[in-house]
Amino acid sequence: MTAGHARQLVDEYLQRLERELTDLSPDSRNEIMDEIRRHIAEERGGLADESDATLRNLLERLGDPADIAAEARGGEKARTSVATTRRFGTFEVLALILLVAAWPVGAILLWVSKTWTTREKLLGTLIPPGGYPGVLLIMSTLHWITAASEAGPAWVDVTVGAVLFTISLVALIAPVGMIVYLATRLRAR
Amino acid sequence: MLAMLKELPRYGGEVIQMLRARGELVVSEGTIYPLLSRMRSEGLVETEWRDTPGGAPRRYYRLSRSGQKAVAQFRDEWFRFRDSVDNIFRDGARQ
Numbered sequence: 001m002t003a004g005h006a007r008q009l010v011d012e013y014l015q016r017l018e019r020e021l022t023d024l025s026p027d028s029r030n031e032i033m034d035e036i037r038r039h040i041a042e043e044r045g046g047l048a049d050e051s052d053a054t055l056r057n058l059l060e061r062l063g064d065p066a067d068i069a070a071e072a073r074g075g076e077k078a079r080t081s082v083a084t085t086r087r088f089g090t091f092e093v094l095a096l097i098l099l100v101a102a103w104p105v106g107a108i109l110l111w112v113s114k115t116w117t118t119r120e121k122l123l124g125t126l127i128p129p130g131g132y133p134g135v136l137l138i139m140s141t142l143h144w145i146t147a148a149s150e151a152g153p154a155w156v157d158v159t160v161g162a163v164l165f166t167i168s169l170v171a172l173i174a175p176v177g178m179i180v181y182l183a184t185r186l187r188a189r
Numbered sequence: 190m191l192a193m194l195k196e197l198p199r200y201g202g203e204v205i206q207m208l209r210a211r212g213e214l215v216v217s218e219g220t221i222y223p224l225l226s227r228m229r230s231e232g233l234v235e236t237e238w239r240d241t242p243g244g245a246p247r248r249y250y251r252l253s254r255s256g257q258k259a260v261a262q263f264r265d266e267w268f269r270f271r272d273s274v275d276n277i278f279r280d281g282a283r284q
Contacts, residue, residue: 028226035201035222035248042202063217072223090270094277102280 006055010040013059020069032072036062092186099124099182100175103131110182120185127178135171142168190224191233191252191260198237198251201225225250233259 017036021029043058044050062068092115099106107125110116116124130137142164149160193204204225205218228234233256238246252260 025230028223028230031226031229031248032222035225036219038245038247039202039205039219039222061217062219065219067217068219068223071217071220072226074223074227090273094273097277 005052006050009052009055009059013040013062013065017065017068020065021072024069024072028072032068036068096179096182100131100179103133106131115186116182117185120182124178124182127174131175135175138171139168190221191228191256191263194234194250194252194256195260198239198249200239200247200249204250228256232256 014033014037018029018033021032024032039062040058044055047054047058091109092113095106095109095113097106098109110121110124146161146164149157190204193199193207199207201222205221208218208221225234229236229250232253234250235253236248236250239249240246
């Protein structure tokens with residue numbers, strides 16, 4: 001590869017980068033251009049033999065100028081996203097997980113958190129009562145009722161079976177539904 | 190990234206080499222530079238020029254006081270988060 005061709009490859013890259021960075025403050029733009037220029041020079045110095053492929057490889061590793069510019073502008077975006085998500089964090093996520101897995105602990109966290117309204121906290125505490133441990137308790141009672149109804153006529157057995165099946169289904173879905181609801185309330189904040 | 194500047198000031202290429210050595214890098218190595226530049230405009234790092242033997246001076250980045258605070262704060266939050274996850278798994282294993 002001729003020195004002229006190498007210079008052309010590097011210049012094209014730097015020109016594209018400069019175009020991508022035009023909307024930045026001159027201070028940041030100069031800093032980034034300066035550092036990238038130095039990076040290319042140092043990496044080129046370390047190449048055992050400079051060929052078209054190794055030089056292209058070097059520029060590829062540096063990345064698309066558009067990506068570098070996006071990272072440079074990322075500051076604005078990152079700041080606004082921090083500001084909007086600051087209202088809830090690990091604590092609230094933990095509360096939701098524990099609400100189904102370890103109900104008393106989850107319920108306490110739910111009430112301690114300042115993120116939900118009292119109405120949402122009441123709903124979260126009462127539906128389902130006791131999270132999945134509570135649901136298991138309800139279902140074991142239902143099983144006992146089913147066993148008792150088997151002694152009666154067939155139609156009682158079938159009706160009781162259908163009703164209890166519906167209740168079990170609701171009891172299984174309710175906790176997940178409530179967590180999804182509380183999570184969407186978080187996102188709405 | 191900030192934590193990598195905790196011990197001593199480094200220049201951009203050095204940070205990239207450290208990331209490479211840990212096998213952590215990173216699709217576009219060039220994005221390290223705008224990241225450093227942003228941290229500087231946010232006051233988390235400060236820069237100084239240092240001469241290099243037989244070469245042009247390099248821009249070194251070091252943690253500012255508020256950068257040090259940010260690292261300490263993140264570390265505390267991370268440990269608290271890690272401990273609560275540890276506790277959940279420990280309780281789960283016991284049940």
